[in-house]
Amino acid sequence: MPDYGFKVVFADHRILTGAGFAAVANLPFIFDSEPGYARLPNQFLIDRGLGYWDPKGRGKKRNPIPPSRISMLNFARWLANALEWAETRAVNLMAADYTNVLIGRYQKEMLKGLWSADNRPLAPETVNARVQIALEYQMWAADKGLREPFTIPTITTTYIAGSHDNSKSHEVKSVQCRKGKVKVNKRTLSFPSQEEIEAWRKRVHERPIFGVTEGLIVDLILNTAIRREEAACWRVDTLPINPKEWRIVNPDQPEEVQSVLIELKYGTKGKEYGVDEHGDKIGPQGTIHVPLWIAHRIHDYRHKERVLSLKPLLKKGSTVDAQRRILQQAVHLFIHPGTGQRYSGDQIYTFWTHVEGPEHWSPHMGRDWWACRYLEERMKQHADLIQQVIKTSIVSYEHPMVMALRDTAQTVIQLEIRPQLRHHSARTTEIYLQWLFSKLHVSLTISRQWVALNETGDAE
Structure with missing residues (x-):
């Protein structure tokens, strides 16, 4: 604080x-x-x-x-x-x-x-x-x-509502905003190299005492794009205790690409429906995909390293019954090995940023990194279309091939990435599209279709 x-x-x-x-x-x-x-x-x-x-x-x-x-x-x-x-x-x-x-x-x-x-x-x-x-x-x-x-002095600003899932996706809206507000640059994405991220990840995993737990938290965030508060609120049974109860969405695929469906409601962003007895916000419920190999690591962790991490907490119980009550109250998955207490969202941010790593690398950027990497992998299935766009000498927003590439990428974002991120705003759609076009070295001016990033919540 x-x-x-x-x-x-x-x-x-x-x-x-x-x-x-x-x-x-x-x-x-x-x-x-x-x-x-x-x-x-x-x-x-x-x-x-x-x-x-x-x-x-x-x-x-x-x-x-x-x-x-x-x-x-x-x-x-x-x-x-x-x-x-x-x-x-x-x-x-x-x-x-x-x-x-x-x-x-x-x-x-x-x-x-x-x-x-x-x-x-x-x-x-x-x-x-x-x-x-x-x-x-x-x-x-x-x-x-x-x-x-x-x-309060105000000015009128206009912006384009960039939602692509309704009939008024290009509706121009006007809002009143207070004068004097500092202009915020439109958000753009850039990430450390894969080598830098892997080196940082290795350092997290190799930390004495904490590496197993914190390495699992890092891998869970980078492979599911959950928020740090959602990781902190992850319960022992968020992934069902019995592997036979895991909902594998694609059991006909090779095991290395299978994923398990998980429901999240503790610490999720959005409306607060209450606070449970453990101090966690109860928010909007959402379903995410967890890679099967991560699920197996979570299953092993909660039966091995987590039990060892609880020892400092159990020492506070002078009787077997007292220790049993302590265990019943310890509902969170990730336990700090030094204290026996749960990890908080702030503690996750602290170890993430304090382990020597790339500049500006944070748990939230890890969410965007997952989204862009996923988009990149999915777009590799459309290599021919991408090559045609890159080879086109004059590229504009209205070019049919560019429109086709944009529509394809947008479909991936809307149907696969946004549900995993549980985003309700279309702003991220444009941000990820911008990242994709920049990575492909396609010179496009698509800003006229962007959602204005100025907040309008302080309009008088």
Whole structure:
């Protein structure tokens, strides 16, 4: 967690629930630098987290789908940063002017690196998120009568809705966005070489004590494209305990290409349907393919290395019954060998990025790497079409062969890659197409068909 003077904490949800505050038991709270309970910021977080206020409805009606726990944690961290900045600069954030203070000072200092942990300019995405939550805090305060009403300057932007699975796939839409937002460059993909990734993967596997567990986590992510939080929430029985119950989708194929269907619902991205007794978010359920050879490794791990990793935890049980209860509570698959506790999403990110490896290589990039490698392998079945496109002297978006190649790649993405990634947005379709055309060295201008990557959630 970032080391702010303003701290973001979670209370023990069992204590809050027992005291009659179950509704807020899983929400984060902010303590100021004294330290003390930050009353107004926390009331804002409670109203936001329970759906009583959001920047679109402005408290006129309750949002039936409030932000998830992960989103609320991000909101709390961003707001804590803004509060810390305001206190350091002797600014009253509650009464701060949007143009002169939030944009003219707070945003500018982050972009120049004057307000960052390492004195380096922050990414536009980070700057926009922090300014936006500070602005929402002000909007909430105005709606509650805690400050004077104010006007947010806006501009109208248009974009093309890039969904390719409906009849309005090229519909032009307009939205109102706040002025002053930092422009975010369209996302492009580039990956380390296969040799760099393999060398990094080998170093993970060869780590003393941790290599077996963390190497399996790495291989699971790189071969299934699951998110790190989904890996952290993976249960002992997510892959059925009995191999006879495994749903092999292609049993008629050679064993090395067979895959097992797995259902995921813990830690998945999207709407939060609740938090289970182990602290995991219950999200939208999705089905993924797990290579059979990975399934066999998971099966071996949970009966061997995982049992050994639980020893530090079992030592806390003074009786056989106590140890049995500990085992019953240890429902997660991946156990940290040093502590006997489950791996968290943050711990997965930490070991992934701290083992010497390629620059900017992260678990999320591992998802994109899987998608692009899968697309590349599937497109090898259309080698003749690819060669024709490459050899064409004048290539444009409207060329029939380019359209055919695009349609073929798009079908693979829509029917095979997106279900595995469980993406609901068509943005990734265009990103992967761009990567494919770049790899084929085909010069195309397809940006007019891209989905605008500017967020529109902060439209006033």
